[in-house]
Amino acid sequence: MNFYKLFICKFRNHQFNDWEYVYDHKCFQYRHCLRCGEEESRDNLHIWSQWKYINSECVQLKTCLRCGAEEKRKLDHNWPEWKYIYTNQCVQERFCLRCSEKESRENIHKWTTWKYITQKKCIQSRTCTRCEATGQREMHQYSSWISGVNCHQYRFCERCGFKDEQENHELISTEYTYIESGHTIYERHDHCKNCGYRIISPIAIGSS
Ligand SMILES: [Zn+2]
Numbered sequence: 264m265n266f267y268k269l270f271i272c273k274f275r276n277h278q279f280n281d282w283e284y285v286y287d288h289k290c291f292q293y294r295h296c297l298r299c300g301e302e303e304s305r306d307n308l309h310i311w312s313q314w315k316y317i318n319s320e321c322v323q324l325k326t327c328l329r330c331g332a333e334e335k336r337k338l339d340h341n342w343p344e345w346k347y348i349y350t351n352q353c354v355q356e357r358f359c360l361r362c363s364e365k366e367s368r369e370n371i372h373k374w375t376t377w378k379y380i381t382q383k384k385c386i387q388s389r390t391c392t393r394c395e396a397t398g399q400r401e402m403h404q405y406s407s408w409i410s411g412v413n414c415h416q417y418r419f420c421e422r423c424g425f426k427d428e429q430e431n432h433e434l435i436s437t438e439y440t441y442i443e444s445g446h447t448i449y450e451r452h453d454h455c456k457n458c459g460y461r462i463i464s465p466i467a468i469g470s471s
């Protein structure tokens with residue numbers, strides 16, 4: 264009978280009692296088999312408190328109610344809206360509502376809308392309504408694309424007459440493999456189905 268019990272323990276499973284804490288202020292647990300006496304233990308079975316903020320920091324702490332172990336975690340700051348700090352400058356600041364951490368950023372301009380400077384030219388400018396900053400850009404007002412020969416397209420600016428061009432091929436890709444001076448060459452040929460345009464690019468070179 265005893266032998267049969269040991270047999271069960273060895274080849275099937277033990278009949279453990281419930282896990283129990285052994286010492287008052289430690290988080291160490293223990294159990295034993297009621298049949299064969301085999302012992303097992305495990306550690307770090309803490310009983311955690313709720314997460315709590317530490318004073319005025321963006322860090323939370325939890326404590327084990329048995330052993331006093333602690334764990335901390337960092338939290339995201341609680342940012343309010345950005346605010347301008349000086350009347351005629353474009354610098355903004357904000358302070359975390361919990362820990363007072365400061366962040367600042369520059370060049371947050373309040374731009375007017377883009378406006379052309381002269382009648383026939385295509386330069387636009389804008390100014391910041393807070394500080395002295397100004398910006399410029401080129402902005403043509405194009406007609407729609409017109410098709411030319413050999414897949415060329417062009418368009419004109421209706422303000423200044425500037426001509427803009429591009430090629431607009433319809434490419435078909437084919438891969439070629441051939442042997443040259445004992446080396447295998449891999450190439451991709453892209454050719455346009457509407458004009459004579461062709462471009463050849465090596466894919467990889469291996470030796471045979
Ligand atoms: Zn057992």
Ligand SMILES: [Zn+2]
Nearest residue numbers: 290309327330
């Ligand atoms: Zn503990």
Ligand SMILES: [Zn+2]
Nearest residue numbers: 321340359362
């Ligand atoms: Zn904070």
Ligand SMILES: [Zn+2]
Nearest residue numbers: 353372391394
């Ligand atoms: Zn500004």
Ligand SMILES: [Zn+2]
Nearest residue numbers: 385403420423
């Ligand atoms: Zn223009």
Ligand SMILES: [Zn+2]
Nearest residue numbers: 414432455458
């Ligand atoms: Zn073409």
